[in-house]
Amino acid sequence: MEYQFLNCAELLALCHKHKQPISQIAIRREMEFFRKTKTWVRNKMKGVRNTMWEAIQKGLQNANKSQYGLTGGDAKKIYAGLGKMDKMFHSKVAIRAMAYAVATTEQNARMGRIVAFPTAGGSGTIPGVLFSTAQHMKSSKRRMLNALFTAAAIGIAVIKHGGTFSAARAGCQAEVGLATAMAAAGLTEMRGGTPEQCVNAAALALKNMLGLACDPLGGLVEVPCVKRNAFGVTHAIAASDLSMLGVKSFVPMDEVVEAMMNIASRMNEGIRETALGGLAITATGLKVREKMGLKPMPKRYLEWKKK
């Protein structure tokens, strides 16, 4: 297995050995492992890209609320902000990226079709960042596709290094946090960064998302997931900017992944997708629970307040 890589350091070594960007290594790995042609792999990723774009378009037009009315309509509001850029402090790219990210996750909450890249809860960050910046840079479709391959390659390196995408195991840092890291790497390659800069951007992004709890209200993938994707987008763009300006992450990416799993092992079970802690047991969270007709929260989870 020539294109096998088990962590980001090996991925970078492969890039140097073959003098190719990360995306090409990812394509060749897929071709080698599954005996597919390059066209087949690229066409499959094109399907992924088209589904993402469809979800964004539908999400921007649809302002309906989700089933329990927790989310919906924000994507339209954010997108309207593009018309009054003189009053905004963020760049046009970031505002549009936030609109796209929220559109995708709202579409997910409304039971629309999305790509779970890497999971359904963090599905907005990568399309948000990549589509918005590609439109700004007027990138070709091919470069956009390569950015998706780069993002996926980082995901594989993380999983192979002992990471996970499961919020039930590691909290939101493994969903939106890793999506942010993958998006930062993809964006850095799209704007012409070296493989080191891509991995560095991923490390910078993930480092700042460490320790994020998964505490959804009523167990629904809506609050805070939808807006967390919007903030993840700005994180990814910032990390990519820093990396392109020459800022180095002091801790390499592989060690950041180890740190993530270390934090995961110390995380309380209540903040790992069980909806028994954090935002889920605030007064608002309990109201949502009541509205959904779930059993009342067991008392032992609410005892911390009395201390």
Next chain:
Amino acid sequence: MPLSIFDVAGPIMVGPSSSHTAGACKIGQIARALFRGTPKKAKFYLYGSFATVYQGHATDKALLAGVMKMWTSDPNLKNSFEIAKKKGIEFHFIPITHHTEHHPNTVRIILEKGKHKLSVVGSSIGGGNVKITHINNVPLDLDMVAGRFFSIIIGHDNKPDVLKPLLKKLREWHCPISETQTFAVGGTHAVSMMNLEGISLKLPQVLELEKTESIQFVRALTKLPT
């Protein structure tokens, strides 16, 4: 099986949760495939977190949609209750909260049509991966992935090389097989599951596969004789 980039960049699915929606739909599809045809009555016993959060994650709609052979990426999935009513399928969801035997996300599906009855127990183990643990109370262990593959289930005699003519035929049709699992049921029967990638079989092809010697049945997970 090695990790593919499309395990990271995928699956393409209908929200809101990969384990509670896409996985549940896949379990429904498997039950339907093993049942033969549209059931008149469907009962779903929900265990663990399926029992507590199934409304919010649309697990109920996804399970029913699977039983009506919808894909995990079908946008019609959210209307599955109305579609089932139109088709005249009676359905019940029974949450069972005080049961610790199964994996947290588990469902027991019981499909009925006249005297014909089938029960399947399946668990959704995260990221759209599902596991079938019982068929008609016979324990087995089949793994499947939602959204990425087109799967076929084959019931055959428990002898070596039974699947060879079938594999040869699939090769002739240029169907890429990415994974095969076999599980013996009792002494004489076995169940196999194959994942085909990027291609789906048509009904005449499935029927042709079924004619092979010592093969009892072949079921394609979404295109079935009704």
